[in-house]
Amino acid sequence: MGKERTQTKKSADEPSSYWCSVPGCTADGRKKANLAAYPWMKGVTFHAYQGLHRNPSLRRRVSLYFMMEVLCILLQILELHTDHEYSIAHRKYPEYSNAEVHTDLSVHDINIMETESASYSKGNVLRELFVHKATNSDASVRRYFGLPSISILLGLFSILENASKKLKYWSGKDSIDEKRYEEDNARKPGPERKLTMFHEYLLTLLRIRQDLNIGILKDIFGISESRVSKIFNTWINYMYRVFSPQIKWPSMQKIRKYMPRSFKASFPNTRVIIDCTEVFIQKPRSPTAQSQTYSNYKNHSTFKALVGITPSGAFSFISKF
Structure with missing residues (x-):
């Protein structure tokens, strides 16, 4: 008769293979068992992630911390400031101390970062970083777009933005016909655009000033080459229609x-x-x-x-x- 196998649940108070998942923290179960050498481990308990391999949501939360660390390092390299709402490199979060895992980040902090990073998908992180870098000073605006200052950049955009709220892409001679949603002031059909009007405006100025290849603009703004071409052709003609009467x-x-x-x-x-x-x-x-x-x-x-x-x-x- 075979032996009956019994499974015992590990206790957080006993030496085990537990270790802290926070980068830089060296707390583990072996140090917990040797309080004479590691007195700061007294009172520290470990809690395993329940079913981490079966809980994709919990696994994403753990990996989110590492993603936010990398993003903060990139923002600090570019010397970003807090004058834009998406600058999180220097944002101060409430300081919490979780004794169980010996870290300054709690689940509440991770929830906050998870919410704020929802807009930072793989396709638009580089775009947001570039837009912030290119528009954070008059010198950057002159370097990238050839305009004298930020106020001129935003002033020209306000004229273009007020002139048309439903700008449609050029897609051939048939695209010049008036559409029903333009006449009835209804919502534009189809999927939402990946770029805002301001991003499309900057893309056009960047190509005019720097003569960048479409492939480079595709990578910077996170869209396809065909979309870059449509945006540029549309905006260059649109800007001509708006500004030509001023000549x-x-x-x-x-x-x-x-x-x-x-x-x-x-x-x-x-x-x-x-x-x-x-x-x-x-x-x-x-x-x-x-x-x-x-x-x-x-x-x-x-x-x-x-x-x-x-x-x-x-x-x-x-x-x-």
Whole structure:
């Protein structure tokens, strides 16, 4: 007759293979059994995670701590400040001490971090870090977007945001037709966009200023290459429609009124300063288009545009490509 197997439950007060799961904590069951060498272990008890391998929710909570540690380190490297609501690197949480596991983090703290990190999915952590880094100072705005200050960046966006609340992506000539949701002021159908209007605005400025490859923008903003292309094509035309009426040909009286002293002394009759700019494009397949776009100056196929500014530096003329 075989022996009957009995299973006894481990006690937290007896030496065992228990150890603390908090990084950096060296408390374990062996030190608990040797209070003479480790007197600080007196009164400490260990509690095992019940069914950790069968409890995905509890396992996610444990791994969440490590994820938040890595995220906080990244934010500290970028020297983030607390002027944005998603900056958690320097946020102070209530200090709790849990004697059972010898750590400053309690389950309540983990619940708070789990809630606040819900928006930090794998696809948008890099995007949020980049947006914060690129918009946290006037110097960063000038470096990344070519605008003089944060106030100008936000001021231009407020004009674009107020001009259209339901901007739709360009997807061919049929996309210019008015949709029912635009006429009836109803909710736009389909899935929600991954990027906000402000993110799309920054993506467009970044591509104009830095001429970044679509693949790089895809990685930064966490979207597909086709989506980057649609966003850029949509916003570049949208910005043209909104800002082109601001390009006006001033009268000679206004030009003389705001003309700098250097021009008044040497070139008093100057009305416009013109220059031609060229943008590289892919070589067209059509021989006719190749001959029309080829530039002898650049030795490449380009789009050409003529721009004009007043003596005071304001744009007064921009031709079509």
